[in-house]
Amino acid sequence: MTATIVAVANLKGGVGKSTTTVMLADSLAYFYGLNVLVIDLDAQANSSQILLTERGVQAASEQGKGAHHLINQFINGETPDAAPFIMPNAVTLEELRLAEEQDERRGWIASLPSHPQLRLQELTLEEDWYSKAGTPTTLAKALETHFRAAFETLMPLYDVILLDCPPHLSPLSRAGLAMADVYVMPTIADAVSTWGTKQFSDWVGANFAPDLPRRNFVIITRFRNTSYARQVQTELKEIYLKDRWFGPTIPESVHVLNAMDRPAPDSYNTFRGKYGGVKGDVRRLAERFTDFLTQRTGRTWKKIRD
Amino acid sequence: MEEDPRLDAIAYLDRFFDELREEVRSNPKLASRLVKALGAQVVFDDETKGDVSNPYVLADGSKTRFYSVYSPMKASQLKRVLRENNLATSVDLRGKTPSQLIDMLYERATSKVQERKSSNI
Numbered sequence: 001m002t003a004t005i006v007a008v009a010n011l012k013g014g015v016g017k018s019t020t021t022v023m024l025a026d027s028l029a030y031f032y033g034l035n036v037l038v039i040d041l042d043a044q045a046n047s048s049q050i051l052l053t054e055r056g057v058q059a060a061s062e063q064g065k066g067a068h069h070l071i072n073q074f075i076n077g078e079t080p081d082a083a084p085f086i087m088p089n090a091v092t093l094e095e096l097r098l099a100e101e102q103d104e105r106r107g108w109i110a111s112l113p114s115h116p117q118l119r120l121q122e123l124t125l126e127e128d129w130y131s132k133a134g135t136p137t138t139l140a141k142a143l144e145t146h147f148r149a150a151f152e153t154l155m156p157l158y159d160v161i162l163l164d165c166p167p168h169l170s171p172l173s174r175a176g177l178a179m180a181d182v183y184v185m186p187t188i189a190d191a192v193s194t195w196g197t198k199q200f201s202d203w204v205g206a207n208f209a210p211d212l213p214r215r216n217f218v219i220i221t222r223f224r225n226t227s228y229a230r231q232v233q234t235e236l237k238e239i240y241l242k243d244r245w246f247g248p249t250i251p252e253s254v255h256v257l258n259a260m261d262r263p264a265p266d267s268y269n270t271f272r273g274k275y276g277g278v279k280g281d282v283r284r285l286a287e288r289f290t291d292f293l294t295q296r297t298g299r300t301w302k303k304i305r306d
Numbered sequence: 307m308e309e310d311p312r313l314d315a316i317a318y319l320d321r322f323f324d325e326l327r328e329e330v331r332s333n334p335k336l337a338s339r340l341v342k343a344l345g346a347q348v349v350f351d352d353e354t355k356g357d358v359s360n361p362y363v364l365a366d367g368s369k370t371r372f373y374s375v376y377s378p379m380k381a382s383q384l385k386r387v388l389r390e391n392n393l394a395t396s397v398d399l400r401g402k403t404p405s406q407l408i409d410m411l412y413e414r415a416t417s418k419v420q421e422r423k424s425s426n427i
Binding site: 053054055058094258261263264267268269270273274 | 388392393394395396397398413414417418421422
Protein backbone atom coordinates (compact mmCIF):
# COMPACT_ATOMS: atom_id res chain seq x y z
CA MET A 1 0.00 0.00 0.00
CA THR A 2 1.19 3.49 -0.72
CA ALA A 3 -0.59 6.74 -0.09
CA THR A 4 -2.33 8.68 -2.83
CA ILE A 5 -1.21 12.31 -2.71
CA VAL A 6 -4.10 14.74 -3.14
CA ALA A 7 -3.47 18.46 -3.67
CA VAL A 8 -6.40 20.60 -2.54
CA ALA A 9 -5.74 23.72 -4.55
CA ASN A 10 -7.06 26.70 -6.43
CA LEU A 11 -5.28 29.90 -7.39
CA LYS A 12 -8.17 31.90 -6.00
CA GLY A 13 -8.39 32.44 -2.24
CA GLY A 14 -11.55 32.07 -0.20
CA VAL A 15 -13.02 29.18 -2.15
CA GLY A 16 -12.97 26.74 0.78
CA LYS A 17 -9.67 24.88 0.35
CA SER A 18 -9.07 24.44 4.08
CA THR A 19 -12.69 23.57 4.84
CA THR A 20 -12.69 21.04 2.02
CA THR A 21 -9.40 19.55 3.25
CA VAL A 22 -10.84 19.00 6.71
CA MET A 23 -14.17 17.66 5.40
CA LEU A 24 -12.32 15.16 3.22
CA ALA A 25 -10.02 14.09 6.06
CA ASP A 26 -12.93 13.63 8.49
CA SER A 27 -15.22 11.85 6.06
CA LEU A 28 -12.60 9.48 4.63
CA ALA A 29 -11.45 8.49 8.12
CA TYR A 30 -14.99 8.23 9.50
CA PHE A 31 -16.87 6.46 6.70
CA TYR A 32 -14.09 4.38 5.14
CA GLY A 33 -11.57 3.95 7.96
CA LEU A 34 -8.78 5.53 5.92
CA ASN A 35 -5.57 6.75 7.52
CA VAL A 36 -5.16 10.34 6.43
CA LEU A 37 -2.22 12.71 6.74
CA VAL A 38 -3.04 16.40 6.32
CA ILE A 39 -0.09 18.51 5.19
CA ASP A 40 -0.68 22.23 5.46
CA LEU A 41 1.59 24.16 3.09
CA ASP A 42 -0.27 27.43 3.52
CA ALA A 43 1.33 29.89 5.96
CA GLN A 44 -2.17 31.09 6.88
CA ALA A 45 -2.37 27.72 8.67
CA ASN A 46 -6.16 27.58 8.40
CA SER A 47 -6.60 23.83 8.10
CA SER A 48 -4.10 23.39 10.95
CA GLN A 49 -6.11 25.78 13.11
CA ILE A 50 -9.35 24.00 12.24
CA LEU A 51 -7.87 20.64 13.22
CA LEU A 52 -5.67 21.60 16.16
CA THR A 53 -6.95 25.08 17.22
CA GLU A 54 -4.71 28.15 17.33
CA ARG A 55 -3.32 27.07 20.71
CA GLY A 56 -2.64 23.58 19.33
CA VAL A 57 -0.77 25.00 16.32
CA GLN A 58 1.43 27.08 18.60
CA ALA A 59 2.04 24.15 20.95
CA ALA A 60 2.92 21.93 17.99
CA SER A 61 5.47 24.44 16.75
CA GLU A 62 7.04 24.67 20.20
CA GLN A 63 7.30 20.86 20.26
CA GLY A 64 9.25 20.97 17.00
CA LYS A 65 6.30 19.87 14.81
CA GLY A 66 5.23 21.51 11.57
CA ALA A 67 6.00 22.18 7.92
CA HIS A 68 8.33 25.06 8.81
CA HIS A 69 10.62 22.59 10.59
CA LEU A 70 10.71 20.51 7.41
CA ILE A 71 11.77 23.63 5.50
CA ASN A 72 14.49 24.21 8.10
CA GLN A 73 15.71 20.70 7.46
CA PHE A 74 15.96 21.56 3.76
CA ILE A 75 17.72 24.87 4.44
CA ASN A 76 20.26 23.17 6.71
CA GLY A 77 20.96 20.45 4.14
CA GLU A 78 19.93 17.69 6.56
CA THR A 79 18.80 14.19 5.57
CA PRO A 80 15.16 14.38 4.37
CA ASP A 81 12.78 12.93 6.97
CA ALA A 82 9.31 14.33 7.71
CA ALA A 83 8.42 11.86 10.48
CA PRO A 84 9.70 13.94 13.44
CA PHE A 85 7.57 16.92 12.43
CA ILE A 86 4.19 15.18 12.25
CA MET A 87 1.48 15.55 14.90
CA PRO A 88 0.27 11.96 15.18
CA ASN A 89 -3.18 12.91 16.47
CA ALA A 90 -5.29 15.49 14.67
CA VAL A 91 -8.58 13.69 15.22
CA THR A 92 -11.57 15.79 16.32
CA LEU A 93 -14.30 13.17 15.97
CA GLU A 94 -15.42 11.39 19.12
CA GLU A 95 -16.16 8.12 17.31
CA LEU A 96 -12.57 7.85 16.02
CA ARG A 97 -11.12 8.75 19.41
CA LEU A 98 -13.28 6.15 21.19
CA ALA A 99 -12.36 3.44 18.69
CA GLU A 100 -8.68 4.20 19.24
CA GLU A 101 -9.18 4.11 23.02
CA GLN A 102 -10.67 0.62 22.65
CA ASP A 103 -7.75 -0.52 20.47
CA GLU A 104 -10.04 -0.69 17.45
CA ARG A 105 -8.54 2.05 15.37
CA ARG A 106 -10.27 2.27 12.01
CA GLY A 107 -9.58 5.58 10.42
CA TRP A 108 -7.19 8.18 11.76
CA ILE A 109 -5.96 11.67 10.99
CA ALA A 110 -2.42 12.93 11.50
CA SER A 111 -1.15 16.38 10.62
CA LEU A 112 1.95 18.13 9.42
CA PRO A 113 0.69 21.53 10.52
CA SER A 114 1.62 24.92 9.21
CA HIS A 115 2.49 27.99 11.27
CA PRO A 116 2.50 31.71 10.38
CA GLN A 117 6.30 31.54 10.74
CA LEU A 118 6.34 29.60 7.46
CA ARG A 119 5.71 32.85 5.56
CA LEU A 120 8.91 34.50 6.82
CA GLN A 121 10.85 31.32 6.35
CA GLU A 122 9.77 31.07 2.71
CA LEU A 123 10.91 34.64 2.10
CA THR A 124 14.31 34.01 3.70
CA LEU A 125 14.73 30.80 1.76
CA GLU A 126 13.83 32.45 -1.55
CA GLU A 127 16.14 35.43 -0.97
CA ASP A 128 19.02 33.12 -0.13
CA TRP A 129 18.34 30.82 -3.09
CA TYR A 130 18.06 33.65 -5.62
CA SER A 131 21.20 35.36 -4.27
CA LYS A 132 23.08 32.23 -5.38
CA ALA A 133 21.75 32.52 -8.93
CA GLY A 134 18.96 30.00 -8.32
CA THR A 135 15.54 30.48 -9.90
CA PRO A 136 12.00 29.89 -8.61
CA THR A 137 11.81 26.82 -10.81
CA THR A 138 15.03 25.25 -9.53
CA LEU A 139 13.95 25.97 -5.94
CA ALA A 140 10.55 24.36 -6.52
CA LYS A 141 12.29 21.31 -8.00
CA ALA A 142 14.77 21.07 -5.10
CA LEU A 143 11.94 21.31 -2.56
CA GLU A 144 9.95 18.66 -4.40
CA THR A 145 12.96 16.32 -4.34
CA HIS A 146 13.43 16.93 -0.60
CA PHE A 147 9.74 16.37 0.14
CA ARG A 148 9.55 13.17 -1.89
CA ALA A 149 12.52 11.75 0.00
CA ALA A 150 11.20 13.04 3.34
CA PHE A 151 7.85 11.26 2.89
CA GLU A 152 9.14 8.09 1.27
CA THR A 153 9.15 5.97 4.44
CA LEU A 154 5.76 7.39 5.48
CA MET A 155 3.91 6.56 2.28
CA PRO A 156 2.95 3.01 3.36
CA LEU A 157 1.48 4.33 6.64
CA TYR A 158 -1.28 6.37 5.05
CA ASP A 159 -4.04 5.77 2.53
CA VAL A 160 -4.36 9.40 1.54
CA ILE A 161 -2.11 12.42 2.01
CA LEU A 162 -4.01 15.70 1.65
CA LEU A 163 -1.91 18.73 0.73
CA ASP A 164 -3.62 22.00 1.58
CA CYS A 165 -1.94 24.32 -0.95
CA PRO A 166 -1.76 28.12 -0.70
CA PRO A 167 -3.58 30.22 -3.33
CA HIS A 168 -0.45 31.31 -5.22
CA LEU A 169 2.46 29.80 -7.10
CA SER A 170 5.39 30.12 -4.72
CA PRO A 171 8.15 27.48 -5.06
CA LEU A 172 6.73 25.73 -1.97
CA SER A 173 3.27 25.61 -3.50
CA ARG A 174 4.65 24.38 -6.83
CA ALA A 175 6.60 21.64 -5.03
CA GLY A 176 3.33 20.47 -3.49
CA LEU A 177 1.45 20.57 -6.79
CA ALA A 178 4.23 18.65 -8.52
CA MET A 179 4.01 15.83 -5.95
CA ALA A 180 0.28 15.35 -6.32
CA ASP A 181 -1.33 12.32 -7.90
CA VAL A 182 -4.72 14.04 -8.09
CA TYR A 183 -6.04 17.59 -7.73
CA VAL A 184 -9.11 18.54 -5.74
CA MET A 185 -10.29 21.98 -6.81
CA PRO A 186 -12.83 23.66 -4.55
CA THR A 187 -14.70 26.54 -6.10
CA ILE A 188 -17.72 28.73 -5.48
CA ALA A 189 -20.72 29.16 -7.74
CA ASP A 190 -19.98 32.72 -8.80
CA ALA A 191 -18.32 34.47 -11.75
CA VAL A 192 -14.94 35.40 -10.22
CA SER A 193 -14.41 31.90 -8.84
CA THR A 194 -15.24 30.46 -12.27
CA TRP A 195 -12.51 32.63 -13.83
CA GLY A 196 -10.07 31.51 -11.11
CA THR A 197 -11.01 27.91 -11.83
CA LYS A 198 -10.14 28.33 -15.50
CA GLN A 199 -6.76 29.91 -14.67
CA PHE A 200 -5.87 27.14 -12.24
CA SER A 201 -7.00 24.42 -14.61
CA ASP A 202 -5.03 25.90 -17.52
CA TRP A 203 -1.88 26.42 -15.46
CA VAL A 204 -1.80 22.99 -13.81
CA GLY A 205 -2.67 21.32 -17.10
CA ALA A 206 0.21 23.10 -18.86
CA ASN A 207 2.83 22.61 -16.13
CA PHE A 208 2.14 19.44 -14.16
CA ALA A 209 -0.69 17.38 -15.48
CA PRO A 210 -1.48 17.26 -19.20
CA ASP A 211 -4.05 14.62 -18.26
CA LEU A 212 -5.67 16.92 -15.68
CA PRO A 213 -9.28 16.08 -16.56
CA ARG A 214 -8.72 12.49 -15.39
CA ARG A 215 -6.97 13.67 -12.23
CA ASN A 216 -9.24 16.55 -11.29
CA PHE A 217 -12.06 16.42 -8.74
CA VAL A 218 -14.14 19.58 -8.43
CA ILE A 219 -16.20 20.62 -5.41
CA ILE A 220 -18.63 23.53 -5.68
CA THR A 221 -19.80 25.47 -2.67
CA ARG A 222 -23.00 27.36 -3.18
CA PHE A 223 -23.48 30.29 -0.83
CA ARG A 224 -27.11 30.87 -1.68
CA ASN A 225 -29.59 28.72 -3.48
CA THR A 226 -30.38 31.40 -6.05
CA SER A 227 -31.16 30.83 -9.70
CA TYR A 228 -27.90 32.63 -10.57
CA ALA A 229 -25.82 30.29 -8.38
CA ARG A 230 -27.59 27.26 -9.87
CA GLN A 231 -26.93 28.61 -13.35
CA VAL A 232 -23.18 29.03 -12.66
CA GLN A 233 -23.08 25.54 -11.19
CA THR A 234 -24.72 24.12 -14.30
CA GLU A 235 -22.31 25.98 -16.58
CA LEU A 236 -19.29 24.66 -14.63
CA LYS A 237 -20.56 21.09 -14.83
CA GLU A 238 -21.89 21.07 -18.34
CA ILE A 239 -19.62 23.46 -20.23
CA TYR A 240 -16.44 24.82 -18.61
CA LEU A 241 -15.32 21.70 -16.72
CA LYS A 242 -17.57 19.08 -18.28
CA ASP A 243 -14.75 16.51 -18.50
CA ARG A 244 -14.06 16.49 -14.71
CA TRP A 245 -15.31 14.55 -11.73
CA PHE A 246 -17.64 16.51 -9.50
CA GLY A 247 -18.36 16.05 -5.84
CA PRO A 248 -21.71 16.98 -4.32
CA THR A 249 -22.47 20.68 -4.18
CA ILE A 250 -21.85 21.79 -0.62
CA PRO A 251 -24.32 24.38 0.69
CA GLU A 252 -22.79 27.10 2.80
CA SER A 253 -24.12 26.69 6.32
CA VAL A 254 -23.75 28.10 9.80
CA HIS A 255 -23.14 24.56 10.97
CA VAL A 256 -20.03 24.24 8.82
CA LEU A 257 -18.70 27.58 10.06
CA ASN A 258 -19.16 26.42 13.66
CA ALA A 259 -17.66 23.02 12.86
CA MET A 260 -14.50 24.74 11.69
CA ASP A 261 -14.03 26.46 15.06
CA ARG A 262 -12.85 23.71 17.42
CA PRO A 263 -13.51 24.92 20.96
CA ALA A 264 -10.22 23.63 22.47
CA PRO A 265 -7.42 21.17 21.70
CA ASP A 266 -9.08 18.58 23.98
CA SER A 267 -12.57 19.09 22.51
CA TYR A 268 -14.25 16.32 20.51
CA ASN A 269 -17.55 16.09 18.68
CA THR A 270 -19.56 13.33 17.09
CA PHE A 271 -19.77 13.32 13.29
CA ARG A 272 -23.46 14.15 13.49
CA GLY A 273 -22.84 16.95 16.02
CA LYS A 274 -19.99 18.43 13.98
CA TYR A 275 -21.63 18.44 10.57
CA GLY A 276 -25.35 18.64 11.49
CA GLY A 277 -27.40 19.76 8.51
CA VAL A 278 -24.65 19.04 5.96
CA LYS A 279 -23.72 15.58 7.24
CA GLY A 280 -25.39 13.97 4.23
CA ASP A 281 -23.40 16.20 1.86
CA VAL A 282 -20.15 15.33 3.64
CA ARG A 283 -21.01 11.62 3.42
CA ARG A 284 -21.68 11.96 -0.31
CA LEU A 285 -18.39 13.81 -0.67
CA ALA A 286 -16.53 10.81 0.77
CA GLU A 287 -18.50 8.36 -1.42
CA ARG A 288 -17.90 10.30 -4.61
CA PHE A 289 -14.24 10.93 -3.82
CA THR A 290 -13.47 7.28 -3.07
CA ASP A 291 -15.17 6.38 -6.39
CA PHE A 292 -12.86 8.90 -8.07
CA LEU A 293 -9.78 7.43 -6.33
CA THR A 294 -10.82 3.90 -7.26
CA GLN A 295 -11.03 4.92 -10.89
CA ARG A 296 -7.58 6.53 -10.63
CA THR A 297 -5.71 3.95 -8.53
CA GLY A 298 -7.68 0.74 -8.81
CA ARG A 299 -7.88 0.54 -5.01
CA THR A 300 -11.25 0.01 -3.39
CA TRP A 301 -12.47 0.76 0.11
CA LYS A 302 -15.45 -0.58 2.02
CA LYS A 303 -17.68 1.68 4.02
CA ILE A 304 -17.43 1.01 7.76
CA ARG A 305 -20.13 3.45 8.89
CA ASP A 306 -23.36 4.81 7.42
CA MET B 307 -61.87 48.83 12.28
CA GLU B 308 -59.88 51.28 10.17
CA GLU B 309 -56.81 53.12 11.56
CA ASP B 310 -57.52 56.69 12.64
CA PRO B 311 -55.41 58.83 10.33
CA ARG B 312 -55.71 61.82 12.66
CA LEU B 313 -53.47 60.59 15.53
CA ASP B 314 -51.16 63.30 16.80
CA ALA B 315 -47.36 62.95 17.12
CA ILE B 316 -47.48 61.87 20.79
CA ALA B 317 -49.99 59.13 20.02
CA TYR B 318 -47.85 57.85 17.18
CA LEU B 319 -44.75 57.82 19.41
CA ASP B 320 -46.68 56.09 22.20
CA ARG B 321 -47.59 53.33 19.79
CA PHE B 322 -43.97 52.99 18.71
CA PHE B 323 -42.63 52.85 22.31
CA ASP B 324 -45.33 50.38 23.34
CA GLU B 325 -44.15 48.06 20.61
CA LEU B 326 -40.53 48.56 21.66
CA ARG B 327 -41.36 47.92 25.34
CA GLU B 328 -43.15 44.68 24.41
CA GLU B 329 -40.21 43.50 22.38
CA VAL B 330 -37.65 44.40 25.08
CA ARG B 331 -39.67 42.43 27.65
CA SER B 332 -39.67 39.29 25.56
CA ASN B 333 -36.25 39.64 23.93
CA PRO B 334 -33.40 40.10 26.42
CA LYS B 335 -30.77 40.06 23.68
CA LEU B 336 -32.36 43.06 22.02
CA ALA B 337 -32.71 44.74 25.44
CA SER B 338 -29.01 44.20 26.08
CA ARG B 339 -28.05 45.64 22.69
CA LEU B 340 -30.27 48.68 23.19
CA VAL B 341 -28.95 49.57 26.64
CA LYS B 342 -25.40 49.01 25.42
CA ALA B 343 -26.04 51.42 22.55
CA LEU B 344 -27.37 53.97 25.05
CA GLY B 345 -24.28 53.54 27.23
CA ALA B 346 -26.36 52.57 30.26
CA GLN B 347 -25.46 50.13 33.06
CA VAL B 348 -28.32 47.83 33.96
CA VAL B 349 -28.67 44.63 35.95
CA PHE B 350 -30.18 41.52 34.37
CA ASP B 351 -31.54 38.80 36.61
CA ASP B 352 -29.93 35.34 36.65
CA GLU B 353 -32.54 33.87 34.34
CA THR B 354 -31.66 36.24 31.50
CA LYS B 355 -27.91 36.59 32.14
CA GLY B 356 -27.27 33.50 30.05
CA ASP B 357 -28.97 35.15 27.08
CA VAL B 358 -27.25 38.50 27.24
CA SER B 359 -23.78 37.82 28.61
CA ASN B 360 -20.88 37.44 26.21
CA PRO B 361 -18.17 35.20 27.69
CA TYR B 362 -15.53 36.53 25.28
CA VAL B 363 -16.14 40.14 26.34
CA LEU B 364 -16.16 39.14 30.02
CA ALA B 365 -13.02 37.00 29.60
CA ASP B 366 -11.23 40.10 28.36
CA GLY B 367 -11.89 41.66 31.80
CA SER B 368 -11.29 40.44 35.35
CA LYS B 369 -11.65 36.85 36.46
CA THR B 370 -13.66 37.97 39.52
CA ARG B 371 -16.24 39.74 37.35
CA PHE B 372 -16.41 36.72 35.03
CA TYR B 373 -17.11 34.33 37.90
CA SER B 374 -19.60 36.74 39.53
CA VAL B 375 -21.69 36.68 36.34
CA TYR B 376 -21.61 32.93 35.73
CA SER B 377 -21.43 31.42 39.25
CA PRO B 378 -25.15 31.88 40.02
CA MET B 379 -26.15 30.01 36.86
CA LYS B 380 -27.48 26.47 36.81
CA ALA B 381 -25.65 23.70 34.94
CA SER B 382 -28.22 23.79 32.13
CA GLN B 383 -27.71 27.55 31.62
CA LEU B 384 -23.92 27.19 31.65
CA LYS B 385 -24.11 24.38 29.10
CA ARG B 386 -26.20 26.56 26.85
CA VAL B 387 -23.72 29.44 27.11
CA LEU B 388 -20.83 27.06 26.30
CA ARG B 389 -22.63 25.56 23.29
CA GLU B 390 -24.05 28.79 21.88
CA ASN B 391 -20.66 30.48 22.01
CA ASN B 392 -18.93 27.53 20.37
CA LEU B 393 -16.83 26.89 23.47
CA ALA B 394 -17.86 23.26 23.91
CA THR B 395 -19.54 20.41 22.11
CA SER B 396 -22.19 18.18 23.65
CA VAL B 397 -19.49 15.52 24.02
CA ASP B 398 -17.31 17.92 26.04
CA LEU B 399 -20.18 18.69 28.44
CA ARG B 400 -21.00 15.13 29.44
CA GLY B 401 -20.83 14.48 33.21
CA LYS B 402 -19.48 17.91 34.15
CA THR B 403 -20.45 19.62 37.42
CA PRO B 404 -21.41 23.33 37.46
CA SER B 405 -18.02 24.24 38.90
CA GLN B 406 -16.22 22.28 36.16
CA LEU B 407 -18.43 23.97 33.58
CA ILE B 408 -17.58 27.47 34.83
CA ASP B 409 -13.87 26.61 34.86
CA MET B 410 -14.16 25.26 31.30
CA LEU B 411 -16.03 28.38 30.21
CA TYR B 412 -13.41 30.67 31.72
CA GLU B 413 -10.40 28.72 30.49
CA ARG B 414 -11.65 28.31 26.92
CA ALA B 415 -12.97 31.85 26.56
CA THR B 416 -9.73 33.40 27.88
CA SER B 417 -7.67 31.11 25.61
CA LYS B 418 -9.64 32.14 22.52
CA VAL B 419 -9.35 35.82 23.45
CA GLN B 420 -5.59 35.51 23.97
CA GLU B 421 -5.13 33.62 20.71
CA ARG B 422 -7.15 36.07 18.63
CA LYS B 423 -6.51 39.48 20.16
CA SER B 424 -3.99 41.61 18.32
CA SER B 425 -0.79 41.78 20.33
CA ASN B 426 -0.59 45.55 19.93
CA ILE B 427 -3.88 46.20 21.76
